[in-house]
Amino acid sequence: MMMAWISDPEIWLSLATLSLLEIVLGIDNxxxxxxxxxxxPEPMRPLGRRLGLGFAVLTRLGLLASLSWIVGLVEPVFVIWDHPVSWRDIILIGGGTFLVAKATHEIHGSLEGEEDTPAAEGQGGGAAQAASAGLAAVIAQIAVLDIVFSLDSVITAVGMARDLWVMVAAVILASGVMVVAANPLSALIARHPTIKMLALSFLLLIGATLVADGTGFHMPKGYIYFAMAFSLGIEILNLVARRGKRTPVKLRNPVP
Structure with missing residues (x-):
């Protein structure tokens, strides 16, 4: 029995294709x-990323473990203007609205918000408490958005693969890629203000797409990812052209 699936090329093709799709669908996350x-704070960022990625993996695996619940999410709950609304739609609209609001708030904070200043000496206890509260808030936001980002990922996996172990393996492989890419991407965004603005614009685009999808206006993800890749490619060319010519604009570090 085991040798049957090991020698089955269709299973390995399904695993490779699904893993690639899971990686692409994980870009927004x-x-x-x-x-x-x-x-x-700088020392807590790696921990925050590890916990966030851990929640992402657990969320996807938890959704895969409850396939009947996933199928039920796409069943209509009520109808608005001839559009059947499911729980999936409600989650996508709520998550997309949050992303648009969050990205707008981050853009404003980075450009015109109140600057966050390091805690004064002698206030180490207060600073530690503030950092812990900030970490808890960040993890809570990541955990909530993980559910939204995981829905399309898991629904895609259910539609493409017959075997649960193939879905789980694809999710774990994609998560491994995210673990490798998380720190370099975060460092790139922190080092280049224009990349940060571009990334926040991506979040606005993703949020608007989620809201549109939830309200029945489906936009193929390929167009979204092509637009993101094209914009990023142009910005990388700009960074290479401007390298060493002038000091980049310094964005504010807004108060959490």
């Missing part, structure tokens, strides 16, 4: 994780 974790 990774961008949000990089942005929000950079709000933490």
């Amino acid at each position: 990774l961008v949000y994780l990089a942005i929000i974790s950079n709000r933490l």
Whole structure:
């Protein structure tokens, strides 16, 4: 029995294809994780990213473990203007609205918000408490958004693979790629203000797409990811062209 699936090329093709799709569908999660974790004090950022990625893996595996519940999420709950609304739609609309509001708030805070200043000497206890509270807030936001980002990922996995172990393996492989990419992406965003603004614009785009999807206006993800990749490519060319010519604009580090 075991040799049967080991020698079955269709299973391995399904695993490779699904893993690649899971990586692509995890980009929005990774961008949000990089942005929000950079709000933490420098020593706590790696911990925040690890916990955030851990929640992402657990969320996806938990959703896969409850396939009947996932199927039930796409069943209509009520109808508005001839559009059947399911729990999936409600979650996507809520998550998309939160992303748009969060990205707008981050853009304002980075450009015109109140600057966060290091705690004065002798206030170490208060600073530690504030850092712990900030970490808890960041993890809570990541955990909530993980549910939203995981829905399409898991629904795609259920639609593409017959075997549960293939879905689980694809999720774990994609999560491994996210673990490797999280720190370099966060460092890139923190080092280049224009990349941070571009990443926040991506979150606005992703949030608007989630709201549109939840209200019945489906936009193929390929267009969204192509627009993101094209914009990022142009910005990388700009960074290379400007390298060493002038000091980049310094964004504010807004108060959490």
